[in-house]
Amino acid sequence: MTAMTTPDLAGPGGHHDVSEARKLAMWAFLGSEVLLFGSLITTFLLYRTRVGDGPSAAEIFDIPFTSISSFILLMSSLTMVLGHHSWERKDWRQMRVWLLATAGLGMIFLAGQVFEFTEFVHEGLTVSTSPFGSAFFVLTGFHGLHVAVGVMMLMATAIMGFTGKLREDGGMNVGLVGLYWHFVDVVWIVIFTVVYLLAV
Amino acid sequence: MATLTPQAPSPASTAAPGRGGIWEWITTTDHKKIGILYGFSSILFFVVGGVEALFIRLQLAVPNGEILSADAYNQMFTMHATTMVFLVVMPIASAFANYFLPLQLGARDVAFPRLNAFSYWLYLAGALFLTVSFFVGGGADGGWFGYAPLSTQVTEVVRMDYWSLGLQVLGVASIASSVNFITTVLTMRAPGMTLMRMPVFSWMVFIISFLLLFSLPMVTVGLIQVFLDRNIGTLFFDAANGGDPVLWQHLFWLFGHPEVYVLILPAMGIVSEVLPTFARKPLFGRSFVIFSGIAIGFMGFGVWAHHMFTSGLGPVAEAAFALTTMFIAVPTGVKIFNWLGTIWGGSLELNTPMLFSLGFIFLFVIGGLSGVTHSIVPADSQQHDSYYVVAHFHYVLFGGAIFGIFSGIYYWFPKVFGKLLNERIGKVNFWLMFIGMNLTFAPMHVLGLNGMPRRTYRYAEGLGLDVWNLVATIGSLVLALGIAVFLYNGWRTFRKGEVAGPDPWDARTLEWTTSSPPPEHNFDRIPVVHHEDDFWHQKYTTDEEGRAVAIPADLRPVVAEGPDEDIHLPSPSYHPALAGLGIFVMLLGLVYVPWGLIAVGVGGIGFLWGMFGWSLEPLVRGDH
Amino acid sequence: MTEAAHPPHPTPRDYWLIAVVLAVITAAEVAVAYIGVDVVKVPLLFAMAFAKFVIVVGWYMHLRYEKKAYRRLFYLGLIAAPILFGVVLFSFGVLIGS
Numbered sequence: 063m064t065a066m067t068t069p070d071l072a073g074p075g076g077h078h079d080v081s082e083a084r085k086l087a088m089w090a091f092l093g094s095e096v097l098l099f100g101s102l103i104t105t106f107l108l109y110r111t112r113v114g115d116g117p118s119a120a121e122i123f124d125i126p127f128t129s130i131s132s133f134i135l136l137m138s139s140l141t142m143v144l145g146h147h148s149w150e151r152k153d154w155r156q157m158r159v160w161l162l163a164t165a166g167l168g169m170i171f172l173a174g175q176v177f178e179f180t181e182f183v184h185e186g187l188t189v190s191t192s193p194f195g196s197a198f199f200v201l202t203g204f205h206g207l208h209v210a211v212g213v214m215m216l217m218a219t220a221i222m223g224f225t226g227k228l229r230e231d232g233g234m235n236v237g238l239v240g241l242y243w244h245f246v247d248v249v250w251i252v253i254f255t256v257v258y259l260l261a262v
Numbered sequence: 263m264a265t266l267t268p269q270a271p272s273p274a275s276t277a278a279p280g281r282g283g284i285w286e287w288i289t290t291t292d293h294k295k296i297g298i299l300y301g302f303s304s305i306l307f308f309v310v311g312g313v314e315a316l317f318i319r320l321q322l323a324v325p326n327g328e329i330l331s332a333d334a335y336n337q338m339f340t341m342h343a344t345t346m347v348f349l350v351v352m353p354i355a356s357a358f359a360n361y362f363l364p365l366q367l368g369a370r371d372v373a374f375p376r377l378n379a380f381s382y383w384l385y386l387a388g389a390l391f392l393t394v395s396f397f398v399g400g401g402a403d404g405g406w407f408g409y410a411p412l413s414t415q416v417t418e419v420v421r422m423d424y425w426s427l428g429l430q431v432l433g434v435a436s437i438a439s440s441v442n443f444i445t446t447v448l449t450m451r452a453p454g455m456t457l458m459r460m461p462v463f464s465w466m467v468f469i470i471s472f473l474l475l476f477s478l479p480m481v482t483v484g485l486i487q488v489f490l491d492r493n494i495g496t497l498f499f500d501a502a503n504g505g506d507p508v509l510w511q512h513l514f515w516l517f518g519h520p521e522v523y524v525l526i527l528p529a530m531g532i533v534s535e536v537l538p539t540f541a542r543k544p545l546f547g548r549s550f551v552i553f554s555g556i557a558i559g560f561m562g563f564g565v566w567a568h569h570m571f572t573s574g575l576g577p578v579a580e581a582a583f584a585l586t587t588m589f590i591a592v593p594t595g596v597k598i599f600n601w602l603g604t605i606w607g608g609s610l611e612l613n614t615p616m617l618f619s620l621g622f623i624f625l626f627v628i629g630g631l632s633g634v635t636h637s638i639v640p641a642d643s644q645q646h647d648s649y650y651v652v653a654h655f656h657y658v659l660f661g662g663a664i665f666g667i668f669s670g671i672y673y674w675f676p677k678v679f680g681k682l683l684n685e686r687i688g689k690v691n692f693w694l695m696f697i698g699m700n701l702t703f704a705p706m707h708v709l710g711l712n713g714m715p716r717r718t719y720r721y722a723e724g725l726g727l728d729v730w731n732l733v734a735t736i737g738s739l740v741l742a743l744g745i746a747v748f749l750y751n752g753w754r755t756f757r758k759g760e761v762a763g764p765d766p767w768d769a770r771t772l773e774w775t776t777s778s779p780p781p782e783h784n785f786d787r788i789p790v791v792h793h794e795d796d797f798w799h800q801k802y803t804t805d806e807e808g809r810a811v812a813i814p815a816d817l818r819p820v821v822a823e824g825p826d827e828d829i830h831l832p833s834p835s836y837h838p839a840l841a842g843l844g845i846f847v848m849l850l851g852l853v854y855v856p857w858g859l860i861a862v863g864v865g866g867i868g869f870l871w872g873m874f875g876w877s878l879e880p881l882v883r884g885d886h
Numbered sequence: 887m888t889e890a891a892h893p894p895h896p897t898p899r900d901y902w903l904i905a906v907v908l909a910v911i912t913a914a915e916v917a918v919a920y921i922g923v924d925v926v927k928v929p930l931l932f933a934m935a936f937a938k939f940v941i942v943v944g945w946y947m948h949l950r951y952e953k954k955a956y957r958r959l960f961y962l963g964l965i966a967a968p969i970l971f972g973v974v975l976f977s978f979g980v981l982i983g984s
Contacts, residue, residue, distance in 0.1 A: 079449075083373045087445045089956040090475060093963030094437055098479035100967035101513060105487070105498065108978055112504040129916045136912060136938075140905040143946045147898055189496045193504045196496035200487070218874070244947045248939055255935035259919040260928065448955055476966055512974045563966065567977070579977045 081237065088238050092245050099249050102201040103256055109193035110261070116191035119198075119261035122182055131174035132254045135209075138167035139247045142240050149236040157236065158220050164243065165216040168209050175206050198257065205253060208246045215239045289834035291375035292782060296382050297361030298678065303386060304354040309745075310393065311345035314338045316742060319702070323735035325723040335719035336403035337421075341396070343406030344425065347525065348432050349389045351663050355528035356385075356439060358670055359467040361678060363443060365773035365780060366461045368452025368789040373445040375832035376876055377438055383842025384435035388428045391849050395424035405717065407514050410499030410507040414491040423853045426489040431845060433478045433485075440471035440478075447471075452772075454791035458552070461771045461795075462545060465552050466531030469559045470524045477520035477563070484513030493855065508573055515566035523562040525659060526626075527555060529666020530597060533619045536673050537601055539769045540616040541608025542810070544795060547600045554593035554600075561590040571639050572646045580639045587637035594630055598623065614688030615767075618669035621696050625661025629654055632707065647717070650710025656703040668695070668748070675752075676766050680778045681759030687751040694744030701737025705730035770795040783829045835879060841872025896945055904945055911938055 110119060145160030179199070182188075189199045219239050290296060317338045321327040330338060360378065364371055372378050395401050402425035404412035413422045447468045451460070460468075487498040488510070497505040538545045545551060567575055567583040575583075601623055610616065632654040636642045645651055668691075676682045709730050714721060721727050765774040775797050776785055793799040802810045844865045851861025896904070915934050921927045944950040949957055 083445050083449045085952075086448060086956055086959070087374065087441045089952075090441045090444050090959045091437070093960045094441075094475045094479050096960075096963035096967050097476050097970075098483060100971050101480045101483035101516075104971040104974055105483070105509060107975055108506065108509060108980055109498075109504070114504050125916065125919065129912070133909065133912055136908055137905060139908075139942055139946050140901060143901050144898060147901070189490070189494055193497045193500075193506075196490070196498055196505075200490060200496065200498075204486075218877075222878075241947055244942055248942050251935055251938045251942070255915065255931050259915060259931050262919040444959070472962070476963055480970075506978070508978075509974075512977075516970060516974070563970065567973075575977050579973075 081235070084235075084238055085241070088241050092241065095245065095249075099201075099205070099252075102197075102204055103252065106197040106201045106257060109197040110257075112193040114192035114194075116195055117185060117187050119194065119257075122185055122187055123258055123261055124178070124181070125258060125262060127174070127178065128254070128258050131171050131178075132250060132258075134167050134174070135171045135247055135250050138164045138171070139244050141167060142243045146236055146240040161216050161220040161236070165213045165220065168213040168216065168243075172206060172209055172213070175202065179203075201257065202253065205246070205249055208249070212239070212243045212246050215242065286834070288839045289836045291371075291379050291832040291834055291838075293360050293364050293372050293375065293378060294678075294780065294782075294784075296378055297357045297359075299382055300353050300357035300360060300385070301678075303389065304350050304357060305749075307345055307349040307389060307393075308354075309749075311342050311350055312742060312745060314342035314345065316738060318342060319735040319738040321719060322721070322731050324732065325725075325728055326720055330719060332719045333400070333403065336717075337396070337401040339717055340403050340405055340425075341392075341401040344392060344402060344429075346659070347406065347521070348429065349392070351525045351659065351667070352432075352436065353385055353389075354667050355467075355470070355525075356381075356436075358463070358528060358532070358667075358674065359439075359443060362674065362773055363446060363464055363467055364450065365776070365784055366464045366771050367447065367450055368455055368772050368785065368791060369446065369450040370784050370788075370829065371450075371832055372442050373450055374442050376835050376838050377442050379835070380838035380841060380876075381435045381439040381442065383839045384431055384438070384845060387842045387846035387849070388431035388435060391431065391846060392424060392428035395421055395428075407518060408488065408510075409514075410488065410491070410510045411501070413488050413510075414499050416492055420853050423489065423492060426485045426492075427849050427852060430482055430485045430489075431849060433482050436474045437478050440474040443467055443471040444475070452789050452791055454796075458549065459791055459794045459796070462534035462548065462551055462555075463528070463531035466527040466534075466555055469555050470527050473520040473524050473527075473559055473562060477517040477524075480513050481517035484510055484517075487513075508570070511570050511573055512566070515569045516563075518569065519566040520559075520562045522658075523558055525663045526666075527558065529622065529663045529670075530555070532666045532670035532673070533601060533622050534597075535771065536615050536619040536669050537604045538795070539673070539767050540611045540613065540619075541605045542611075542768075543604055543608040544770075544798075545600065546603030546606075548794065551597055551600050554596040557593040558590065561586065561593070565590055568637060568642070571642045584637050584639050588634065591630065591634050591637075598627060598630075613672075613685055614683070614692055615669045615673035617689065617692045618665050618672060621692065622662060622665040622669060625657055625665060625699065629657025629659075629661055632657065645710060647715055648710035649706040649714045649716055652716050653703050653706035653710060656699075656706070660703065661699055665695075665699075668692075673767070674773075675755070676762030677773055677778050677780070679756070679759075680762055681755050682762045682766060683751050683755050683759065687747060687754070691744055691747045691751060694740055694747060698737050698739075698741030698744050702734050702741055703737070705734045705737075709734075765797075768801070770798040772797055775800075783831055833879070835876065837872045837876035837879065839872075841869050841876065844868030844870070844872055895948070895951060900945070904941060908938055908941060 113119075141160050141164040145157050145164060148154075148156035148160060187195045187198075189196050216239060219236055287295065287299065290299075317330060318335070321330045321335060321338075360372070392402070399419050400421050402408075402421050404422050404425065408422065408425065413426070447457075447460070447464065451457075487496065490496040491498050491500065491505075497503045499505050499507045499510050501507055534545055534551055564586045565583060567579060568587045571580055571583075605620075612620075632650070636645060636651070636654065672683055672688055709727055710716075712726055714725075714727050714731075721731070762778050764777050766778075767774070772789055772791075773780070775789065789796070800813075802812055805811050844867070847865030847868060848862050849865075851858035851863075851865060854861075911934050915931060918927060918930045918934070921930075943960075949960065
């Protein structure tokens, strides 16, 4: 509906550039994901002070810890974009290194989240303690799920890079994985502010 | 790199070599076959939803009905609405969109054929999942908009688990196909097919794809929250512990109102194709029809809270949403006048597709007007949850969407199957449905204003509700007869229908330039488009007074000297269906945690296998 | 038909520089979070999160180098979300109440 002046991407003879089409589709999907995380964040904003008898955000958050894990996720965007850059230059060796580094940073972030969740449960905050607990765990858990999917895609892409199965026209390519990964990172930028920093 | 001989003689011979029958349908990535799959599945569920409706009407035929228990009645009205909205009207629009979007754009397929197949299998998985719940503890019973706490109260029964999971999967299927259609429109149009030259039906598909893309994620989150509230003890909608059920209402209607336009816009697109064809005039104010469609798309996101006028939003929000609701009637009204302008002074051919389109206009105007009455908050507070509302949305959904869809079926059936549906039987079909529809739903206006609440399974004698309820039930039987006549017509046509030829209606858009049914590659040569209604301009020119004059066949511009040399078609693949099956098994497992976790694992492996196989296999047939 | 004036893509050097900027903003965010006055803190935090968001989307995701169609698809979601959810939160009194 915005596309009134959209450039005509169709090539001559009805052939179209598959990787361009994929990128376009990925952006559309990410537009949709904005609304998904928007709904979860809205739920959190509505419930952030409804703590019932359970601990409140200010009591339970460990801001220094979360800042470090946020920083790690942020830096994984750097390794991702460097991997993307090597992919464009067809430097497969470098690309694998950066992709695996990105996946590694993602896993560190996930490990941090698992640690954080266990701590919170020990301190008495579970999904059924209060609406705040429900909203917190579901929002950050959902984001964690996205990170996990991203890690899987990164590993798969890197492994396909090893075995030579990574094809230019393959369904999964570094360009798409990169977009997805950066988006997941961007969502965390918002979550870090809205969920954690506002609670200090 | 394999190329296909363009003179592929019949669809049967284009199957994957050595395979045929069901396997061919399971592995198909052809947008036309997927369209047919969508079509048949939704007709099947149309019958299921219709039977559920008949149960409701039989129960209400006389006071103190004895046919259904209160519990069974709850299941019937919930599943009737869920089935009709998500398993019938949405997928049948998807059937038309799949089949005709590429043909109208002059393309050989959609942008992502395997994703397209995956959407279908996901839809089927979700649809079967919702329906099997009848056999394992009962169908969903919390109403189609599943207000908490009706949807979240935890009982021994898993009904609303089936509902919340099933709808989520259907949502994912729709998001996937929306992404697909948007990309198709933006990247696959034939040379010269600018956006403004795109047929109106394709435009409406484009618009609803945006509506679905941005509205479905919100209800997805709501459904996840419902599922978690029921299963792991979150408190999202638990008012006793600080949760807020009104949040669910927002999340649902933020999706639910754009959804209303998702249901009606494809029908409006169909009507905008049928009227010009049979009035033998171009669509009046074509760009207005398109732009009002876009306006409806945007405004459709700004009216959701008019479903919640009795939820206590406060006067500011109520006034604001009352205004936006009145405003959205404007672009809808614009379209009505455009259609009237199209038939004004045309030489009308009153055949079955045209009758259904005219019926659409008539009934949709009634439903639209009763809809505007809901924008007035004090009046709405009286009408809310009464049969008046039921009457309103059946006029727009049955009189609107379904009549538009039937118009589309009669219009495009010859293109899809190569045979014309019988006209005489078609007219009987139309009049039975038209009369039955009005007999069923017009009395509900009166019933509602006389105070009959919706979703009550019994009413006492002597409340003044008896007569009109009986009339409505009789009407529903007439309606059912009409549908039966339609099914008979389809069955008869398959056996001995009149052969249609490529262009039986002397129509205007590109899908009619190719054979009926079209070859697997759609067009021997990708068309080059010079006009709106390009096919019309290939056949006709105008004289000095603006009258259409047919161009003799031998003087028409030569479109193609020969077939394109390399035609790439997507290769068949079983991976989308495997991934869909995996999802189905996972869903079943999720309902029966902890033992079901085994099924979740098995299904998960199937799903991942499908996805990875999909990303690794070659894209184009024979291309290694 | 592609847009003629694409700015040149960033180089790895640019990517590293951007990472440094992002790191600095993050450090500033954490520091600001400990300011006690909400009227100062909240707008600052949102501004900095927004800046990081724009940097990652624009440069790392190359959105500013992409075709208009891509940008608009994403912007639609990005514009819709705050408006819709703003209205929802407003109707709950969250935005004005607290």
